[in-house]
Amino acid sequence: MFKVFNAIKIHLLKTSVFILCSIFLFSSCEEQIDDLWDNNDDTQTFSPVVGDWYADSIKSFYSCVKTADSTADVMIDSYIDNYNLWLLSDGSLQLYFDQSINLQNECEDFYGTWSNTNGCSDSYYEYYDYSPIEFCNAYYEHNQYNIEATSCSQSAAINGTWTANEAASTVTVIMDSVCVNSFGNPSYLSSPDACGTLEYGEYFPILERTFNYSVNSQTGNIDFEGSWFDDDSSCVIFHMSLQ
Structure with missing residues (x-):
């Protein structure tokens, strides 16, 4: 009987200890969950420039006179089909730049005669008298030619990093391995040697x-104002919207 009584006491003691430990552990876990929740709340602040931005239009102002x-x-002037600037929350960036030019239209706009085989001839002052491949590769410095559509195109991809100063409403982008071609646009070429083969190509390791940026509070669209890839005196405004 004494053994049974002791066994009951030991069982009750173990049960009490288990309940107390469970309460302590539950309370401790609950506090940890609350801490994690609070920490997550603190980190849910992102710069307004973070996003996958596409240019609706890009305007330039000669000598920055608006x-x-x-x-x-x-x-329109640079035949840009797509300008996509992706600013990621980790501080990295990806820039995609697509151009496409209709060579037959270019030739005929300068009073030339176009042939899919021979290219452009008899243009104004022989300005555009090139074979199709020469017209695309040598003159426009692009690398993709569609014979049927007479379109000459290129796609440039640039990586880099960015930082924002929200107090000053500025964003600084640092692009890696940029080749600026003879027209002042980013090129599909990315090596210094290849860039040097262009007539007026200029290579930038960085x-x-x-x-400067401003955000439309109603649409969420953003305007970036700064300069283009070349070093001319123009100012450029990118009117961007999210994908």
């Missing part, structure tokens, strides 16, 4: 640009 006479549409 008048109708000095304004140009960069996307190319840094700082832009």
